[in-house]
Amino acid sequence: MVKLDSVFHALADPTRRAILARLIEGEATVDEIREPFAMSQPSISRHLKVLEQAGLISARIEGTSRPRRIEPVAFAVIEDWLEQYRAIWQANYARLDEVLTELKLKDDAT
């Protein structure tokens, strides 16, 4: 049912956002997802569970592996929630555009 509470909670963790970023490239197994992280397999599986329960990803069973992929609906729900604030931030767009460019240079955008 894609609840904003769990969606935003899932997104609040940098490891989970990095996992999502990896899945933009396409499906990946737990081991493939785990590879770049200095983290135990159970911890990664836990993160995947949080993402899955939030509706942000889904799993498919293929033999002994369970490749994950991004589930677009949850992102649409965020987009939809954000909609009500768009009028406010677009009113300041001229400035914000510059601000964002600066932020992108400084910040870690994952």
Place this chain on the structure above:
Amino acid sequence: MVKLDSVFHALADPTRRAILARLIEGEATVDEIREPFAMSQPSISRHLKVLEQAGLISARIEGTSRPRRIEPVAFAVIEDWLEQYRAIWQANYARLDEVLTELKLKDDAT
């Protein structure tokens, strides 16, 4: 510096999202913000602090009160982060549009 960790964490709480929704209408003092909630004033102040530290709102001092308002930059940062997923969810847009309509009928969109 608007960190996604703190932004998403702030948004994960329904009370805080309701506060933001209230602020869409415009500036409000703590007491005004508090009014619809069955919650103590310190708890509301705590939520406001979380929102402020995430960069989602800001405070202004006016006599003895400190009206809050929405800070657009943080929302632009979310929008910007979401951007990388837009291609994925828009690919499924035809279906998603219907899904969202359904979700809006069922869910609490705050």
Place this chain on the structure above:
DNA sequence: TCATTATATATTACATCAGCTATATAGCAA
């Protein structure tokens, strides 16, 4: 100055989170 109003901070209790290690399960291959 004193009282009042608006808001913030301190403290405490309890719940949830995020990591780990150890162990369980499920499919495949020999």
Place this chain on the structure above:
DNA sequence: TTGCTATATAGCTGATGTAATATATAATGA
């Protein structure tokens, strides 16, 4: 069946989150 690989679950621990009550601070008005 046995063992190997991929993944999930259980249980523990320390850190963090959220709510409450009690108290502090800061501005205003009498």
